[in-house]
Amino acid sequence: MNFGYLIFVAAHPDIDYLKLAYALALSIKNTQKEGYDQVALVINDKSLVSNLTSPWVFDKVIEWPEQKFWDGRSWMDQVSPWDNTVCLDADMLFLRDYSHWIDYFIENTDLYVANRAYTFRGEVVTSDAYRKAFTKNDLPNLYSMWTFFKKDSGKEFFELARQIFINPQEFKNLYLNNHIPKVIGTDEAFALSAKLLDIDSEIAYPLDFPRVVHLKPQIQNWPWDADRVTDQVGFYLKSNGGLKIGNYQQSDVVHYVEKDIITDELISMLEEIVWKKN
Amino acid sequence: MEEKLDLAPFDEWIKTIKVPEETYFFEFDNDGNVLALHPGFAVERIKNKIQVDLDIALGIYERGETLRHYKVDVISGRILKVNLSSITGLNKIDDVLHRVVDKQWTNITKPDISIEYDRKQSMLTFKINPLLKTIEWQGDQDMIFLITEYNDPNVLQEMISFNVNELVKYPHKFKLDLPEKFSIYTRRIFDKYTYEDIRT
Numbered sequence: 001m002n003f004g005y006l007i008f009v010a011a012h013p014d015i016d017y018l019k020l021a022y023a024l025a026l027s028i029k030n031t032q033k034e035g036y037d038q039v040a041l042v043i044n045d046k047s048l049v050s051n052l053t054s055p056w057v058f059d060k061v062i063e064w065p066e067q068k069f070w071d072g073r074s075w076m077d078q079v080s081p082w083d084n085t086v087c088l089d090a091d092m093l094f095l096r097d098y099s100h101w102i103d104y105f106i107e108n109t110d111l112y113v114a115n116r117a118y119t120f121r122g123e124v125v126t127s128d129a130y131r132k133a134f135t136k137n138d139l140p141n142l143y144s145m146w147t148f149f150k151k152d153s154g155k156e157f158f159e160l161a162r163q164i165f166i167n168p169q170e171f172k173n174l175y176l177n178n179h180i181p182k183v184i185g186t187d188e189a190f191a192l193s194a195k196l197l198d199i200d201s202e203i204a205y206p207l208d209f210p211r212v213v214h215l216k217p218q219i220q221n222w223p224w225d226a227d228r229v230t231d232q233v234g235f236y237l238k239s240n241g242g243l244k245i246g247n248y249q250q251s252d253v254v255h256y257v258e259k260d261i262i263t264d265e266l267i268s269m270l271e272e273i274v275w276k277k278n
Numbered sequence: 279m280e281e282k283l284d285l286a287p288f289d290e291w292i293k294t295i296k297v298p299e300e301t302y303f304f305e306f307d308n309d310g311n312v313l314a315l316h317p318g319f320a321v322e323r324i325k326n327k328i329q330v331d332l333d334i335a336l337g338i339y340e341r342g343e344t345l346r347h348y349k350v351d352v353i354s355g356r357i358l359k360v361n362l363s364s365i366t367g368l369n370k371i372d373d374v375l376h377r378v379v380d381k382q383w384t385n386i387t388k389p390d391i392s393i394e395y396d397r398k399q400s401m402l403t404f405k406i407n408p409l410l411k412t413i414e415w416q417g418d419q420d421m422i423f424l425i426t427e428y429n430d431p432n433v434l435q436e437m438i439s440f441n442v443n444e445l446v447k448y449p450h451k452f453k454l455d456l457p458e459k460f461s462i463y464t465r466r467i468f469d470k471y472t473y474e475d476i477r478t
Contacts, residue, residue, distance in 0.1 A: 231370040234377075236429045239459060247432050265383040269429075 003102055004038035004059065004082035007090050008072045011044055015259045018048055020090040023262045025057040026270035027094040030241050030277060036099035040081050042072060053271055073144055073186045074165045077158040080151070089145040091262075092212070093254045095243055101209045102148075110153035113190055114146035115204040117214035118252060119221055120233065120245040129218035136179030139191040140200035145255055146210045147190070157203065161186070161193040211252035215245075230258055237266055241273050302335035303327040304357070310350040315339075326350075330357060333409045343469070359410065375431055376466035378423075381474040390468035391445075393423075395456060396476045404440075404450040410468075411446050419443060421467065428459035435460065442467070 005028060009017035018041075025039045040060040041049065049055045060081050064072065072079070076087040084106050105112055117125040128135040149158075164171045168184035171192060181188055194200040217226035226232050233246035235256070243250040256262075301318030306326050315338055321327050328350055334357070337343040349358045378393060379386070390410060394403045404423070419442045427433035435457075440450055462473055 231372070234371055234375060234431065236431070238430055239428050244430060244432060263383065265380065 001083045001106070002038065003036060003084040003086075003106065004040055004080075006040050006042065006076055006080045006082065006085050006087040008042045008076070008079075008087075009090055010072065017090050018043065018052075019267065020259060020262055022052050022057065023267055023270055024088065024090060024092050024094070026054070026267070026274050027241065029057050030270065030273045031094045031096055031098075033097055033099050036097075036102055038082070042079050054274065057274065071165070071186050073147075074158065074162045074189055076147065077149055077152075077154060080149075083151050085149055085151075087144070087147045087149075089255060091256055091259060092145065093243065093256065095241065095254065096251050098210070098253065104209075105148040106150075109148070109203075110150045111157065111203045112148040112207075113194070113204050114143040114210050114212055115141050115206070117143055117212055117219070117255075119219065120213050120215065120229070120248055120250065120254075121221070122213075122248075122252075123221055125214060125219045127219040127221070130216055133176055133179045133181035133188060134191060137176045138178075138195075139176075139188070140194050140204055142187060142191040142194060142200075142204055143212065143214070144186040144190050145214075146212055146253070154203070156197060157190075157193050157199060160196060161189040164189040164192050213245075213250060213252050213254045215255060215257045228258055229256075230261065235261055237269060239269060239272070241270065300332065302330050302332065304330050304345075304348065304350060306350040306352075308352065310352045310358075312345040312348050312350060315345065328355060328357065331409070373466050375463050376471065377429075377431075378462040378464060378471040378473045381472045384472060386470050386472050389470040389472040391421075391471045393462060393471070393473045394476055395473070398477075400453055400455050402438075402452045402454050402456070404438075404445060406442070406445045406449075421445065422465050424463040425454070425456065426461050426463060428457075428461050430461070431463045 007021045007024060009021045021041055025041070028039055029037055038059045039057060040062060041058040042062045042064045043049065044063070044065045046061050046063040049058060049061050055061075062079055062081065064079055073087060076085065080087070084102070086102070119125060131141065133139065134141055165184060165186070172180050172184065175192055175196070176188075194203055215229045217229045217232070220226070220229065220232075222232065229235075229245075234244075236244040238244070243254060245254075298319070303316050303318060303321045303324070304312045304327065305314040305316060305321070305324050306312050306328065308326070315330070315335060316324065316327070318329075334348065337347075338345065347360055349360050350356070351358055388407060390407050392405050392407070394405075395401070396403070421440055421442055423438040424431060424434055425436035425438070427435065436454060438452055444450065464471060
């Protein structure tokens with residue numbers, strides 16, 4: 001039974017998602033122990049990977065041009081090459097070894113979706129600033145940015161999520177009319193799928209992990225409005241791969257949201273660490 | 279019958295034509311606030327106007343500076359450069375704790391402030407863009423630089439402070455033994471700062 005991470009990247013006119021996925025893969029290689037550091041990349045054009053300095057950080061590269069939707073993560077169960085998978089958003093960074101989380105999930109569950117996020121100070125996010133559709137429509141608070149699943153499990157869940165994603169208008173009108181979201185992303189699709197199948201207590205029961213710091217500005221418990229987290233606090237990646245946000249040392253997975261955080265300099269720092277390790 | 283025009287041949291004309299000098303003028307109000315930037319040929323009827331250097335004009339046209347970066351001292355008739363923080367307010371962490379970017383990681387070719395560290399001499403040198411020397415400086419004039427652990431302003435190693443007017447007169451040099459990797463942070467009063475590690 002193997003385990004690996006899965007990252008989808010989509011073509012975008014302004015954002016280089018491959019660069020973000022590369023930074024994430026480098027951080028996984030830098031921090032996870034052997035057997036827990038495999039990374040598969042799903043991309044529409046495989047040839048782009050060869051432009052990276054260390055393309056080997058992606059253990060598997062899956063070319064997947066069939067799906068035309070903007071977010072392919074609803075197809076994660078069909079695309080993953082692993083027996084046990086954690087599907088991640090591309091704009092995340094790993095900062096320490098989290099392999100003990102994986103051991104728990106492999107042993108205890110077939111499918112688990114993160115249902116809690118943290119501020120950069122380590123507080124549980126309680127604000128629904130970006131999740132009105134969840135609270136108003138009584139959806140389970142799922143975050144698809146960290147989804148564990150075993151091969152061939154959760155078929156109904158993923159299939160229904162795909163249908164929701166493909167037919168957003170119909171599902172919005174039927175089930176989300178207390179607060180209609182502008183778009184149905186993977187979070188909304190997963191949450192509605194879990195609610196309709198009545199499995200949210202099975203796939204998103206309370207746990208103290210995975211711990212993912214979600215750097216959306218309006219949920220950081222600041223007493224003022226903010227457009228960008230990095231307008232308020234600095235983002236300081238150190239040569240050893242450690243990260244401070246403001247003066248808070250980070251140890252959880254960081255979902256940084258602001259894509260321009262990943263500069264060429266930051267990539268070079270992550271590369272240097274991985275080269276020294278290997 | 280076709281009329282023959284008495285025109286000088288083009289080759290002759292191009293040799294003799296005098297291209298007018300490219301000039302630019304600020305139009306300003308009675309308080310010295312800059313209202314507009316005009317090319318020289320369009321200012322004849324404008325009452326409050328002052329000629330500006332080509333570099334200032336290009337700064338506005340090409341480098342994203344705005345008219346708010348400048349003010350006219352109506353008494354002395356000089357152009358003043360306005361402090362960045364007095365324009366924007368200190369709204370962002372980057373205004374009060376700006377990381378000076380290493381030259382190898384930026385496209386900035388003409389920084390306002392350039393910092394070099396000569397490892398052989400252990401000399402840290404601060405220079406101001408010579409084009410800024412001709413401009414009167416208005417606003418806060420104290421420059422503060424924090425030499426910190428690499429990419430971590432929480433770990434301070436040295437603090438350097440001097441006045442911008444002193445820097446206009448001559449480059450500032452400090453003899454410092456700095457580690458292989460360090461960062462420089464500053465309170466941002468100019469737009470563009472760069473740092474270069476000179477190892478030869």
